[in-house]
Amino acid sequence: MDEIIKLTGLTKKYGKFTAVDHLDLSINKGEVFGLLGPNGAGKSTTILMLLGLTEPSEGSVSVCGIDPISRPVDVKKRVGYLPEDVGFYDRYSGLENLMFTAQLNGMSKAEAFDKATKLLERVGLAENADKKTGVYSRGMRQRLGLADVLIKDPEVIILDEPILGIDPYGVKEFLDLIIRLSKEEGLTVLFSSHHLYQVQQVCDRVGLFVSGKLLAEGDINSLSQKLFGNNAYTIELGISGSSGNGEDTPEDIIKNIDGVISMNQVKGKYLIECSRDVTPEISKEIINSGLNITSLNKKEYGLDDIYYHYFEGGTKNE
């Protein structure tokens, strides 16, 4: 696959503080990549370096085969960037704001008007095109921001915290919009976020970012494999009643099953960590012992778990 963004040994230091630490990352054409991490992890700094808006202390960047440090304007022709908490000129309407961006990208007024009208239609702002952006809601501003990014016909779009501060329904709508548009146009999308759940749904691949380092990258499945390699499964079990022979506690029964690593009781339920999928065995053994199963649930690791495992666990271990 073609690498459209390639970072090698990228480092950014502010005085003694290292914001981005020897980052290696490549993103393929047409991919939707999520850059995840807590606040201050260096996501925005990385994005700024991708656009040539700040110079790296070390390492190299290549975007669409161009070095953004020496040729920022050429990169900006191909890359659309939606900054975090984007602002518009409040005195102008949404349409005028878009036309202004279009003209800065070398379009004539007539072209800009056509293009802006079409894009406003696509992001669902056609009715509000002539309203001043000062009265736009947060979600509308983000959608206008997306149109603003798309108006230059980019190859890559980079969105910095695009779903921050939008309500859950708006987030879903907005992400669907990004994905739909990017698939239609064959765009590469890179976005940063700390909203794990939503990102998980739309990203082809994610990179986990903590204090300037990329801890892991890959799709969600491979990440959880990587992170929870030895105890890859957690089973949640709820039981009621007492065992028929009155001797074996649930702990004894379950611990005897091959593959079970540990077992904890949390809020009346048992959390069983195991190295393989032992759900069928557990249910068989419990029923044989005369207990009743009220719930049996195989938990799959989501980004949240990955996130906490890394960020919480990571800091604890240090």
Place this chain on the structure above:
Amino acid sequence: MSNTAKDIQLPGGNQITKLLDKLLGKRTAALSTKVTRPFWVLVEKEISDQVRSWRFIILIAIITLTTLGSLYTALTNISDALKTVTDPEKAYVFLKLFTYSDGTLPSFIVFVSFLGPLLGIGLGFDAVNSEQNHGTLSRLLAQPIHRDYIINAKFISSLIVISFLFFALGFLFMGIGIIAIGLTPTPEEFVRIMMFLFMNIIYVGFWLNLSIFLSVRFKQPATSALTGISVWIFFSIFYSMIVNLIMKAIASPALLINPMYQIYLERIKLALMRFAPNILFSEATSTLMIPSVRSLGPLTMEQLSGAIPGPLPLGQSLLLVWPHITALIAASAVCFVLAYVPFMRREVRSR
């Protein structure tokens, strides 16, 4: 709006509608298919922002009112001014309009030297920081333009606005003057007035650059506006007091009988005063507009003896103010560089 325009049925109503739409900035009018270069797109937007802003309307109202006021005093008193004076400036009746005051209202040139800085500061104090605070700066920087386009466009557009303003005011002043006193300016007077207007633009340009620098330096527009205004007040009120204090401190009373020492002191004082841009400006404008000003420094009796009082020719007046013009342009350039370098280096994050 377009409905009302369409309701008017006139011969060629269609054209009128189109024209109206165009004037009102309506999109129904055919949009240009010409590609404007990004830099001029920015300039165009800045100019339209400037002229539509309330602050510009207020500033222009203040300046127009003072202009009309000073014109009125000059016109009502011009006959007295010409009768009483046996001065060599009789030939320069027209220039008197700009410089004459009976004491009730200051003359045009005094007004401009006082209000010019306010205009410059008013147009530039939020140039960069308001873009930053509205989160539009990072969006602008993500467009395929060079970074300096932004700051250059801010400067150029304000300068264009100022130039239009001053030339419009100057010509208005001249036009009313011609109608009222029935005299036309001589070519020399015309050139002097043009030079004077040009000086105004340079002077306001200096304050504009200073305030753009402050807008890069300070995050809050209020801080940069206040700083700009305090610099202005410092130079227009306190600076001469401070210079006088310094002169008092360094003058040695024992030596004061020596005239050469006095001249020496006077020279130091003048040199110190000329660090203030408003002093430079008022020296330059009075030389240009009052041709009988022959020297800006102290003159000895010997230098004056035998001199026939008469106006300086245009060339000589220009020669006298040339250093002033250079100094003002240099000061503007310094401010611009001070604004430019940090702006180019700065890392722009969203607000």
